[in-house]
Amino acid sequence: xxxxxxxxxxxxxxxxxxxxxxxxxxxxxxxxxxxxxxxxxxxxxxxxxxxxxxxxxxxxxxxxxxxxxxxxxxxxxxxxxxxxxxxxxxxxxxxxxxxxxxxxxxxxxxxxxxxxxxxxxxxxxxxxxxxxxxxxxxxxxxxxxxxxxxxxxxxxxxxxxxxxxxxxxxxxxxxxxxxxxxxxxxxxxxxxxxxxxxxxxxxxxxxxxxxxxxxxxxxxxxxxxxxxxxxxxxxxxxxxxxxxxxxxxxxxxxxxxxxxxxxxxxxxxxxxxxxxxxxxxxxxxxxxxxxxxxxxxxxxxxxxxxxxxxxxxxxxxxxxxxxxxxxxxxxxxxxxxxxxxxxxxxxxxxxxxxxxxxxxxxxxxxxxxxxxxxxxxxxxxxxxxxxxxxxxxxxxxxxxxxxxxx
Amino acid sequence: xxxxxxxxxxxxxxxxxxxxxxxxxxxxxxxxxxxxxxxxxxxxxxxxxxxxxxxxxxxxxxxxxxxxxxxxxxxxxxxxxxxxxxxxxxxxxxxxxxxxxxxxxxxxxxxxxxxxxxxxxxxxxxxxxxxxxxxxxxxxxxxxxxxxxxxxxxxxxxxxxxxxxxxxxxxxxxxxxxxxxxxxxxxxxxxxxxxxxxxxxxxxxxxxxxxxxxxxxxxxxxxxxxxxxxxxxxxxxxxxxxxxxxxxxxxxxxxxxxxxxxxxxxxxxxxxxxxxxxxxxxxxxxxxxxxxxxxxxxxxxxxxxxxxxxxxxxxxxxxxxxxxxxxxxxxxxxxxxxxxxxxxxxxxxxxxxxxxxxxxxxxxxxxxxxxxxxxxxxxxxxxxxxxxxxxxxxxxxxxxxxxxxx
Numbered sequence: 001x002x003x004x005x006x007x008x009x010x011x012x013x014x015x016x017x018x019x020x021x022x023x024x025x026x027x028x029x030x031x032x033x034x035x036x037x038x039x040x041x042x043x044x045x046x047x048x049x050x051x052x053x054x055x056x057x058x059x060x061x062x063x064x065x066x067x068x069x070x071x072x073x074x075x076x077x078x079x080x081x082x083x084x085x086x087x088x089x090x091x092x093x094x095x096x097x098x099x100x101x102x103x104x105x106x107x108x109x110x111x112x113x114x115x116x117x118x119x120x121x122x123x124x125x126x127x128x129x130x131x132x133x134x135x136x137x138x139x140x141x142x143x144x145x146x147x148x149x150x151x152x153x154x155x156x157x158x159x160x161x162x163x164x165x166x167x168x169x170x171x172x173x174x175x176x177x178x179x180x181x182x183x184x185x186x187x188x189x190x191x192x193x194x195x196x197x198x199x200x201x202x203x204x205x206x207x208x209x210x211x212x213x214x215x216x217x218x219x220x221x222x223x224x225x226x227x228x229x230x231x232x233x234x235x236x237x238x239x240x241x242x243x244x245x246x247x248x249x250x251x252x253x254x255x256x257x258x259x260x261x262x263x264x265x266x267x268x269x270x271x272x273x274x275x276x277x278x279x280x281x282x283x284x285x286x287x288x289x290x291x292x293x294x295x296x297x298x299x300x301x302x303x304x305x306x307x308x309x310x311x312x313x314x315x316x317x318x319x320x321x322x323x324x325x326x327x328x329x330x331x332x333x334x335x336x337x338x339x340x341x342x343x344x345x346x347x348x349x350x351x352x353x354x355x356x357x358x359x360x361x362x363x364x365x366x367x368x369x370x371x372x373x374x375x376x377x378x379x380x381x382x383x384x385x386x387x388x389x390x391x392x393x394x395x396x397x398x399x400x401x402x403x404x405x406x
Numbered sequence: 407x408x409x410x411x412x413x414x415x416x417x418x419x420x421x422x423x424x425x426x427x428x429x430x431x432x433x434x435x436x437x438x439x440x441x442x443x444x445x446x447x448x449x450x451x452x453x454x455x456x457x458x459x460x461x462x463x464x465x466x467x468x469x470x471x472x473x474x475x476x477x478x479x480x481x482x483x484x485x486x487x488x489x490x491x492x493x494x495x496x497x498x499x500x501x502x503x504x505x506x507x508x509x510x511x512x513x514x515x516x517x518x519x520x521x522x523x524x525x526x527x528x529x530x531x532x533x534x535x536x537x538x539x540x541x542x543x544x545x546x547x548x549x550x551x552x553x554x555x556x557x558x559x560x561x562x563x564x565x566x567x568x569x570x571x572x573x574x575x576x577x578x579x580x581x582x583x584x585x586x587x588x589x590x591x592x593x594x595x596x597x598x599x600x601x602x603x604x605x606x607x608x609x610x611x612x613x614x615x616x617x618x619x620x621x622x623x624x625x626x627x628x629x630x631x632x633x634x635x636x637x638x639x640x641x642x643x644x645x646x647x648x649x650x651x652x653x654x655x656x657x658x659x660x661x662x663x664x665x666x667x668x669x670x671x672x673x674x675x676x677x678x679x680x681x682x683x684x685x686x687x688x689x690x691x692x693x694x695x696x697x698x699x700x701x702x703x704x705x706x707x708x709x710x711x712x713x714x715x716x717x718x719x720x721x722x723x724x725x726x727x728x729x730x731x732x733x734x735x736x737x738x739x740x741x742x743x744x745x746x747x748x749x750x751x752x753x754x755x756x757x758x759x760x761x762x763x764x765x766x767x768x769x770x771x772x773x774x775x776x777x778x779x780x781x782x783x784x785x786x787x788x789x790x791x792x793x794x795x796x797x798x799x800x801x802x803x804x805x806x807x808x809x810x811x812x
Contacts, residue, residue: 022546022688029546127689129543136542137535137710142432265695268674282428282706283533287695289671300547300688307546 005309008059008090009036010081011071012045012052014179014295015095015122015302019069020047022303029307031067035059039072060084067091067309069302075099082118086110093305095122095298098187098212101196105209108317117314119305124197125150125274127297128290129304131315134204134278139318142281146205147243150194150255152272152293154220154240157189159270161228162237168223178272179294190219191255194242198253202244202328205278206251207319210328216372217255218379218386226363227339227385231259237267238387245393250329254372258388259337330376333369335389338378340364345384350374411715414465414496415442416487417477418451418458420585420701421501421528421708425475426453428709435713437473441465445478466490473497473715475708481505488524492516499711501528501704504593507602511615514723523720528707530603531556531680532698535710537721539694540610540684545724547686552611553649556600556661558678558699560626560646563595565676567634568643574629584678585700596625597661600648604659608650608734611684612657613725616734622778623661624785624792632769633745633791637665643673644793651799656735660778664794665743739775741795744784746770751790756780 007023009016016036023031036051037059045052059065060081068085070078075098082099085092087110094100100107100123107118121131125148134146149155153175160171172185187193195217203209220240231238236259244253260267265287269275274292279285291297333352340346341363348354353369367389378384413429415422422442429437442457443465451458465471466487474491476484481504488505491498493516500506506513506529513524527537531554540552555561559581566577578591593599601623609615626646637644642665650659666673671693675681680698685691697703739758746752747769754760759775773795784790 018688026546026548127692129539132543133535133539136714137538139713141706141710263674265671265674268669268671280706282424282702282709284697284700284703284706286533287693289693289695291690296688297690300686300690303546303688304543308542 004030004032005066005306006034006064007031007067007069007306008062008065009033009069009071010056010059010078011073012036012038013071015299016071017046018295018299019071019302022299029303030310031306034065035062056081060088060090065090067093067306069306070094070096071302072096075102079103082107083110086114086116086118089114089116091116091309092118093122093302093309094118094120095302097123097193097196097200101199101212104200104203108203108209108320111314117309119308119313119315120200121305122298122301124200125276126152126290126292126294127300128274128276128288128292129301130201130276130288131204132308133288134201135315135318138205138278138280138283139316141283143205143246143278144281145243145245145279146201146276147241147245148276149239149266149269149274150197150242150276150292151188151191151240152274152291153185153188154194155269155274155292156272158220158238158240162231163270189221191217191240194240195255198242198244198255201276202251202253203317203320204315205244205319206246206326207317207322208251208326208328209320210251210253214328214330215253215255216330216376218257218375220257222379222385223257223387224339224363224385226361227337227387230337230365234259235262236260236390237262239266239269241266241388243393246326249326250331251326252329252332254330256375256386256388258392259390261390264390330372333371334375334392335368336370336375336392337387337389338366338370339385339387340366341383345381346378410436410438411472411712412440412470413437413473413475413712414468414471415439415475415477416462416465416484417479418442418444419477421705422477423452424701424705425477425708428705435709436716437712440471441468462487466494466496471496473499473712475712476500476502477708478502481508485509488513489516492520492522492524495520495522497522497715498524499528499708499715500524500526501708502526503529503599503602503606507605507618510606510609514609514615514726517720523715525711525714525719525721526606527711528704530606531682532558532696532700533703533706534680534682534694534696534698535707536607536682536694537610538714540607541721541724544611544684544686544689545722547688549611549652549684549686551649551651551685552607552682553647553651554682555645555672555675555680556603556648556682556698557594557597557646558680558697559591559594560600561675561680561698562678564626564644564646568637569676595627597623597646600646601661604648604650604661608657608659609723609726610721611650611725612652612732613723613728614657614732614734615726616657616659620734620736621659621661622736622782624663624781626663628785628791629663629793630745630769630791632767633743633793636743636771640665641668642666642796643668645672645675647672647794649799652732655732656737657732658735658738660736662781662792662794664798665796667796670796736778739777740781740798741774742776742781742798743793743795744772744776745791745793746772747789751787752784
């Protein structure tokens with residue numbers, strides 16, 4: 001049953017090196033690395049030289065190679081590699097969330113056209129097998145929402161800030177030293193990285209392809225000491241939450257920091273761990289927790305994809321085939337705390353439903369229901385902080401309502 | 407691709423009725439109930455009479471029926487139904503953990519012999535897709551342990567006792583009213599139900615078939631008010647934990663109540679929720695949380711199995727094919743608190759390593775390392791309480807050690 005697949009790797013960083021060792025040590029996966037394409041010519045590498053090439057075509061045009069494993073940082077180069085590989089009749093494993101989020105619909109279409117699969121479990125929440133579960137287990141379920149902590153480095157930072165009272169800068173530095181933060185930390189702290197993952201998750205949860213630029217992301221880089229104090233006084237922690245849900249025939253999705261009550265299971269998800277919570281009509285609430293960053297957790301997901309290709313596994317995009325009339329929308333109001341340092345920046349009229357306001361330590365707060373578009377505009381103004389309330393989104397689950405009627 | 411499978415049901419309780427409705431409402435699963443075998447002739451039922459039969463052979467011998475969905479309580483009758491169905495060339499979906507735990511090796515062999523699958527995701531931790539994940543996602547991983555809260559009704563009882571200060575009896579009664587507790591509550595409170603699930607999980611985690619009677623189960627029915635007080639004073643909660651792990655070529659597994667530190671993610675798993683934690687070398691720690699009891703969560707898992715049969719899914723028992731030299735063993739010492747009401751019952755010499763002892767409110771405690779066999783003997787003596795310490799088992803993960811060497 002198991003074939004001995006020949007692999008062509010792109011990139012030989014932590015994940016690639018881990019993969020090389022694992023393939024030589026485990027007998028569960030049949031796969032042999034034939035060639036590895038790397039960029040830098042003058043690096044000393046821990047395995048024999050004959051494995052390496054600097055010419056991508058040596059791999060992409062090799063008829064002996066069955067699977068391209070793409071593990072590089074550069075999203076544009078990754079896009080070229082993945083699309084060429086598909087056209088050349090090769091299966092692909094990638095963990096490049098930015099590239100996938102930007103080109104998912106095209107990559108879906110290319111898979112249909114060329115009949116070769118692209119698997120990317122490693123792209124969404126590292127070791128958590130969320131895509132496979134969405135594809136396999138939830139295909140018969142009426143899913144109402146998916147949400148959680150989709151970024152390990154910001155969660156690490158927030159944990160250090162809350163649990164160990166470290167400063168934001170100190171915590172960020174530590175996250176980067178440990179390799180949790182992306183090379184460009186703004187991708188993490190401004191919420192782009194979790195947004196890319198959310199875009200991919202939305203396709204597999206609701207069958208809708210949405211462009212990353214259409215999804216609102218608000219980061220944790222504006223959280224002030226006063227916000228932290230407010231959280232602590234109210235027994236809240238703050239988490240960067242990515243979420244998407246279905247309501248009245250529309251799909252909503254966004255990334256934003258949120259106050260989380262200490263009794264919420266997400267509050268106990270610490271450090272570089274990620275968490276994904278899926279709500280459906282029959283399975284009800286499911287929570288998956290696992291490491292979302294680091295070379296081994298990601299490597300584990302990549303390895304699992306290679307293993308799945310051994311038995312010709314392919315994402316079926318079942319929700320996309322089932323629900324084609326769903327549309328993505330940002331036309332939504334949520335409950336949020338807005339903190340600001342100067343009177344002119346925020347006013348009551350910015351709210352759809354103003355609830356309360358107060359001032360403390362030279363800073364003002366306003367709390368109420370506010371539109372996503374207004375939040376996005378605020379997120380671009382210095383001196384304004386945005387944190388969703390613990391019950392920011394009370395998704396009236398269509399699925400559950402449907403069930404109650406039945 | 408999708409076939410319109412014909413189903414024959416056994417049992418029409420909550421799960422069966424839910425399934426009937428779901429199959430008529432979701433378009434994700436192709437499946438049609440042809441006949442339902444029930445026991446009681448004089449019940450009024452909510453769907454047309456022509457669906458029902460009282461003769462099991464009318465279903466088992468019907469060549470038109472592809473899948474037998476077995477949802478009855480009686481393990482012996484279920485065994486007859488499942489084995490006959492396989493011999494008659496039918497696929498089977500069942501959620502009967504007792505029957506599966508008692509006959510798993512035989513059912514595995516019958517699947518090989520007759521070439522038809524038996525799926526039973528609903529048998530282990532309700533809605534949590536743990537078996538599918540163990541089969542699919544962890545097949546390439548070096549798993550070191552699986553543990554968690556495998557029983558919803560005892561977790562409900564313990565939650566009520568700890569969070570709402572209800573008495574044990576009151577909490578048990580409430581659990582039964584809500585339908586979380588099995589019809590015979592001793593299966594839950596004495597730890598048999600989680601043991602059956604553990605036996606099934608061990609087969610899919612480590613590839614070892616073990617008989618339920620060889621696995622030690624200690625229940626929560628001996629927990630005294632003094633034990634509760636001790637827990638609260640130390641900031642612990644108590645959970646009934648099922649666990650299995652691999653160490654030095656052996657597999658160990660048992661069910662016992664355990665003090666859990668409040669910072670442990672398992673402490674936040676409340677009410678009828680279940681949790682499964684899997685540790686492996688590459689994915690590291692994965693935690694799955696979901697509803698473990700109730701008709702919809704179980705129905706969701708059953709439905710998912712039916713859906714999987716649409717594309718000829720079958721458990722491959724990969725670990726069983728890979729690791730055939732592993733053996734199950736009870737030759738292990740764990741750290742435990744033993745409470746007892748009379749001097750003669752427990753002595754220091756019962757411990758492999760005695761650590762401390764004290765008396766309070768007419769009851770005595772001893773704490774130390776003690777063999778599993780001694781614990782089992784104690785569990786049969788009135789007036790002795792057994793609760794594992796928070797760090798009862800510090801599993802030196804072989805998998806992780808292996809990795810460190812690599």
